[in-house]
Amino acid sequence: MDAVIDNLPVFLEGFRNTLGLLVISGVGALILGMIVAGLRISPVASFRGFATVYTEIIRNTPLTLILFFCAFLLPYLQFSPGYFTLAVIGLTVYTSPFVAEAVRSGINGVHVGQAEAARSIGLGFGQSLAFVILPQALRMVVPPLINVFIALAKNTSVAGAFFVFELFGAARQVTNDRGDRVLAILLAVAVFYLLITVTLGVFAGRVEKRVAVLR
Amino acid sequence: MTSVLYDAPGPKARRMSRIISYVGVAVIAVGVIALVLALGAPKTSVNGAVQPGLWDLSHWDVFNDVQVWRALGAGALATLEMAGVAAVFALVIGVLFSFGRASDAAWIRVPTTVVLEFFRGMPVLLMMLFILLVFSTGSFWAGVAALAVYNGAIIGEALRAGIKALPRGQREAGLAIGLTPIATRLRIEFPQAFRQMLPIIIAQLVVLLKDTSLAFVVGYSELLRSMRDLTNFFGNRYSFSFFFVVLVIYLAMNLSLSWLARRIARRSGPEPTH
Structure with missing residues (x-):
């Protein structure tokens, strides 16, 4: 236990960097993923093809390889x-196709009747997307999106292997210093990770329940 | 679905969309060509020496060497070996987790749920380091164990969802013909849930195959490690070439498994009634 308490500042710095990685690459992946999802459902065939190829290539490449490329x-x-x-950059690029897939499945999950109704009252492509489809789709997209961010939170640990000092990096450094207290140190780091993932998971469950009432 | 969002295009709109499509192809092609050319452009390093571009033959001549291919092949085999062993264990653990989670007895269900949530919320990499340092298993078994436990937890959740989604009548019928609750689960519910969830399970095995690359961090010599070693041996000049070839190998392995998953999903999609 003393090994954990003595090194608390190290862990907290790692935790801060993990949160930083999570938030910045989360926002980046959200923006990039929305763009890819937009391309994926666009009427222009070449954009659809490009988005599909991009999604397939990135999704089937290990994160370690992408971060290797970046580092x-x-x-x-x-x-x-x-x-x-x-x-x-690496985490943003790696996460963006997963965001895109979540958004796309949300848009596909909106009932066809909604789109037909929007079209039949005379809304155009952009209008029916902006006023009818997206407001409903976004609500359905939130739980799977949170799952994507939970995965991202765990994936930030890979960055620790590429010279970024976050929680995993902190764990490695402290276990090197205090080889006699490995178990306590790793459990402490696990608690920090669970703090992020479990919080997000509970949040996702809540949102899911509220959306279920609305539908 | 998307076709509802816009009118069936008339001649004018079709011409318009063809033009946009061509422009789109052109934009994408220009982007890709620009990227390829930028990578291929000769570079001047800090001390003024000019290096040839990345597509120059001097970056690729190592691939004439059989030893390079042998090293890459050994790496790919090591990756597949770890993935195969971990996949078997992950399936076993997943089945056990799903039985524990769907159990009627609270003293089995609650601890299983807690353990499962713990494993699902932890980064695989941290688990690998944990197992390596605490149990000193060596890097291969540390990787296998972490991958098996993590993916087993996720497969277990999928199987449990599959069991839960079955009509109640299946379980009731099993009990009614005099099977014990365990026999009902094993012989009636589980086979159906497994069939239903097979696409998800295979998709998870693709994730497992990708995640073997994490074992690189704890020192297992798989494909990524081969790449690093080859780059160190032949020099940074070849780093991009090795990266490119390793990327292609990974994509070939993962895409063929994903393709298999999609095929199975299509085949077992609508349940045949019998």
């Missing part, structure tokens, strides 16, 4: 804004 190859290609930013 080692982007600097080699003379783009090096620091490891934190590089990790944010």
Whole structure:
């Protein structure tokens, strides 16, 4: 236990960086994912094809490989804004197709009758999307989106293996210093992760229940 | 669904959409070509030396060496080996979890739920480090155990959802013909739930295959480690080439498994009635 308490500042700094990675790449992935989802349902065939290929390639590439590209190859290609930013780029790109899929399945989940009704009262493509489809779809999208963010929170640990000092990096450093208290240290770090994931999970459950009432 | 959102296009709209489509193709093609050219452009490093572009043959000549392919093959095999062993254990653990979670006895159900939530909320990488350091199992079994437990928890949840989604009559019928509750679950409910959830389970196995790359961090020599070692041995000049080839290998493995998942999903989609 003393090993945990002595190193609490280290853990807290790691926790802060984990939260930073989560929030910044979460927002980035949300924006990029929305764009990809928009391309994926657009009337223009070439945009749909591009979005599909992008989704399939990124989803089937291991995160470790993507972060490897960001941490080692982007600097080699003379783009090096620091490891934190590089990790944010990697996590954003990796998470964006999952966001896109969640948004797309939400849009597909809105009943066809809604779209038909919107069209029959004379709304155009943009109008029916903005006033009828998206407000309903977004509500349905929130629970799966939160699951995507839970996965992202866990994935930030991979960035710790690529020179970013977050919770996993903190765990590695402290276990190196205090090899005799490995169990306590790792359990403490696990608690920090569960703090994020369980909170988000409870939140997702609540939202799901409220949406279920509305439908 | 999307076709409802806009009118069936007339001649004018069709011409318009064809034009937009061509413009879209052009924009995407220009973007891709620009990226390829940017990667291929010769670079001047800090000390003034000019390096040839990434598509230059001097970056790719290592692939004439059989040893390089042998190293990559060994890495890919190690990845598949870890994924295969972990997948078997994950399925077993998943089945056990689903039985525990769907149990009628609270003293089985509640602890299983807590353990399962714990495993689902932890990063796989942290679990690997944990198992490696606490049980000193060596990197292969640390990777296998972490992947098996984590993916087992998720497969267990999927199976439980499958069992729950079955009509109540299935269980009642099993009990009515005199099967014990356990026999009902094993012989009536579980086979149906497994069939129904097979696409989700295979999709999870794709995730497992991808996540074997995390074992790279705890020092298991799989495909990613081969890439790193080859880059260290032949020099940074080849880093992009090795990355590119490894990316293609990963995509080939994962996409074929995803394709299999989709095929099975289509085949077992609507339940045949018999």
